[in-house]
Amino acid sequence: MNVSSELNFDEMLRIRLAVLQREHRDLDEAILAIEARVNPDQLMLRRLKRQKLGLKEQIVKIEDELIPDIIA
Template sequence: MNASPEMDFDEMLSVRLQVLRREHRDLDEAVHALELSGRPDVLTLRRLKKQKLAMKDQITQIENKLIPDIIA
């Protein structure tokens, strides 16, 4: 049996999900550090939070694709 060295779609989504979660966590830490600074740059803070929210939406979309919708 020949195993394909290429990843299937679900595996690619799983890898993308891991990367997005790591980037989301990094953004969260950056936002937290900026908020703890004496006088945070409001525009930068707003931009980072917006990126974080968009990333969370991407994470949710991928999770929905990977987790089947089972009706009980």
């Protein structure tokens, strides 16, 4: 593989960010589907919400890495 065809660090972060955002949306949809049930599984909801929060933390961390520091 030559250097020009390799992904740089920012590109890898952007790809990872897109994957995490998609997983976050999927969890949101799953949570809504479970909540719509007559007797929603509260344990499952807590687990999914905790997982969603973890994904959000990873997303914020990557977004912070991608935004350049601005010295005021």
